[in-house]
Amino acid sequence: GAPLAGAFYAFEIVIGAYTPAALAPVAVAALAGAFVADQAGIEAYLLPAASTIDVRAADYAIYGLLGCCCAMVGIAVMRLIASIEGTVKRSPLPLWGRPVVGGLLLIPLALASPQVLSSGHGALHLDLTTHLPLIWIGGLLTLKCLASGISLGFGFRGGLFFASLFMGTLVGALFAGLLAMATGVPVIDATSAALAGMAALAAAVVGAPMTMAMLVLEGTHDFLLTSVVMSAVLVSSTLVRQWFGYSFSTWRMHLRGETIKSARDVGWVQNLNAGRLMRKGVATAPAGLDAAAFRQRFPLGSGSRVVLIDGEGHYAGIVQIPRVYGDGVKPETAIGELAENRDVSLSPAADVVSVMQRFDQTQADELAVVTADGQVLGVVSEAFVRKRYAEELDKRQRELMGERVEDTD
Template sequence: MKEILLPKIRKWWKRGTAAFTRREHLFMIVMGGIVGAIGGYGAVGFRKLIAAFAQLGWGSFTRMEGKDLLVMALAAPFWVKVLVPTAGGLIVGIIVYFFAPEAKGHGVPEVMEAVALKDGRMRTRVFLAKAFASAICIGSGGSVGREGPIVQIGSGMGSVIGKALKVSGDRLRTLVACGAAAGIAATFNAPMAGTLFSLEIILSEFAASRFIPIVVSSVIATALSRHYLGNFPAFEVPPYDLLHYSELFLYLILGVLAGGVAYAFIRLLYGMEDFFEGWKLPEFVKPAIGGAIIGCVGFFSPQIFGVGYETITPVLRGEMLGAILIGLLVAKILATSITIGSGGSGGIFAPSLFMGAVLGGAFGQLAHTLFPHATASPGAYALVGMGAVVAGTTRAPITAMLIIFEMTADYRIILPLMFACTIGMVISALLSRESIYTLKLVRRGVNIHGGRELNVLKSLRVSQVMRPEIELVSPSAPLAELVTRMMASSHSHLFVIGEDNRIQGHICLEALRPILKDYETVSNVIIASDLMDKEVTVVRPSESLDMVMQLFGKFNLEEIPVVDKGKLIGTVRRSDVIEAYNREIFRLDMASGLATSFRLQQKMHSERLALVGEFLILEVPAPRSFVGKTLEELRLRERFGATVLTIKKEAKEEGEKEVSYILPTPSTRITEGDILIVFGLQKDLSRFPHS
């Protein structure tokens, strides 16, 4: 009986799971909920882990239990303030150096890189190493936040689940974003901000297909956080309001200052990384030295220890003097830069909030002193400053606005908040092209935008759609010839060229229409040079169709001549560019769905997938002669009639074979071990080289 039932159960299970995974929206909603639940528990667990390490480090010396880190640090003698961060830094250095280098730093750039360039694939050990390294760093007094680590932990969990279920690259990226949203939502009790953070920073897109599972993930993570940690705002603030619209001018100045502080923080942070990189010491020792320096700074300003939320609340209430706030601003920028620059592990979101609060608080006190009857209390400026500095460092103004709104549960300050966040981001962007996240990747030579082409026309060239046939006329051609040629041609323009084959002008149908009513009178008088427009928009064969499409729209053209070295060689039509766009979109959609098809084919030990008629999709290991060359250099379509739909890459990671699929562009370079998925006629693919 057992031998009969078990095979049937397995068969039903496989059929059911296969049918479930094919229902795209239902599958992703359910998976988003699962990732959200795991991310929510991960966020709650991470906060408790920080508290445990803080108690272990500071509580052991101060004999205090259940107190905040700042309270214990204030009661600790100088040698404890130095010893605990030093010991914590040494342990963090060992974890990062020997287990997972990705756990170093603030975490979000690594998630962005995985989503953009690795189909969301993250090593399993990363989120475990990140959890302990960051919890020890923060708990021992490192001047970093918990949000970045929680994003990396949640994203890592989403990646692990997706890899276990062998989902496609597109689904895996969405699950990683769900994990990031769950982490932010659970940490700040802010489901909307968690959703926007993933869409604005991690994915950099607002597609509806991704929005729904990310919202589900954020909601479930927030519900779990509220159940275990309570449903209350992250900061308790008195009610603030915009007293007069003229006060917006002061918030404009605050936004400018916030943008400057954000820029200074970004530069000092990576300057410290370069400074510590220059030290000829073992990498795992540097965080310990950084910890010792933090301890010395913390002796004078203990508020810089840890996340810093205990200090933000009295700043929002206006309970600290402006001179002290300026000192704390300088100390926090320095302490966070040293912690991360030396190799510590933690986020920059909470430090950005801290910097914004003390900057806004100091500015608010000055403004309230000068204009006591026309300005709100300093706490209002502190609140707005938090959002403005976050917007400046992360370049995510929508997330910054929402997160401040949800953290305070107060809508009345939204106008100045929106204004200052926008100004802060603009000023920071003018001073530095990259955000605090993307600059880390750029310094490594990683261009995440190169891995996700937002406009497919940018990867297509004029030479791919150019028509060599051209309607040419001489400058002396009579009107009768022009009318006859235009009526018989499918082109909308006649191009006037001289004896040197260089274009002199063009004549469109609209230019002929006004004189046709007097055709009999002027037919023997008017020639081409009289009617031609000498202002000719031209393009070169190597230019992108994205630029060509912009020219069509800007000058309201239907056809543009193509020149090479000054000589006319063809034309490109608007309709041809639109057709190329549609064809490329179809190719990308088709390629993104091939991963699942080929997994089925591999189970059947087949390398061919037959399509309708004489067409075939073939899986071919890249020949040695292809390695090191780009698809543009190989000219496979011209030589073999083959189109590369996708490239399969296989790699062993932690003892398991990982398979990923990338969508190629003409600049994609073939590497050893690549497997090409090519499409074409069977008779053409028979000539395609095999390794």
């Protein structure tokens, strides 16, 4: 029952940008889905909200502080999951045994409160409509964070979308209660704070601030509440981006060795790798060849560089042809002594970003592409890599604006 939230989710998470080309199809899809559900008699889920809410100028700062708290909780949860997952991977547990152990660890948490296993709207609705003691809310939040970490860390499938919504309501309610305890009077409405916390923590974890703001708007039909929710969401999203740099989905990709930070970077960055950028059929020579024999084989003007191969056929560096003709090079000198980047090479699967980083580190003009067993596949030049990267950036930008772009590969 939230077509605007669904549309913004598509823009922020799936497509990765707000684009004129995607506006019409995404809007039609979202509205069609809501229309079909309505015609089928399915009632939209409405979030419980305060009957009246009075927003003052100071409330925006208070809800911004709530957004800051949600950002810190979101970062802590993401790091907790990464820590548990890393520990499990280093353990001797077999793959089939990891979910078994994770399930056993979840049993005492579920016995303390079944809400830690929540996967529906029941627990969320219950906590939004029932004013629970602060110590219970804090304990439930701790148990839910731990349960989420165990579930994902021990290999259960799924993510943190609903879990972040649920934990956000607990953070918001806890924030409102502690604020009232500190000042002696209720400063903000507990239900409104819970909804703002729900949106802010979900924005911190999922990385979709406008989606969460629209979710609250369509779930409560309260524009005034949405204004302060927007304050919490923007603060939370901005702080996570500055302090952590990733949403949960891109953080998980980062842990798997990816270098992307948003949805729109994933595909083409990985496809544009060293194997596709290299020039094949490069000139090679034995590393033990002396300078005199090298000069006979490769006269000046025949090329710019030669890839050297050792006695076992493995990569042994790159030598610049003009350097062999230098005044200080004796005829009996082994050209292997003149080689550059003997221990530096590229994997054919290395993406374009890591290739450019390697060029920055080595200050080389060309690098060899080598297999895992040391066999030379080709050579990549820095100028060509940066040219192709710039072309791809321009291509993606034009695609986002709705232009038809033909593949140059």
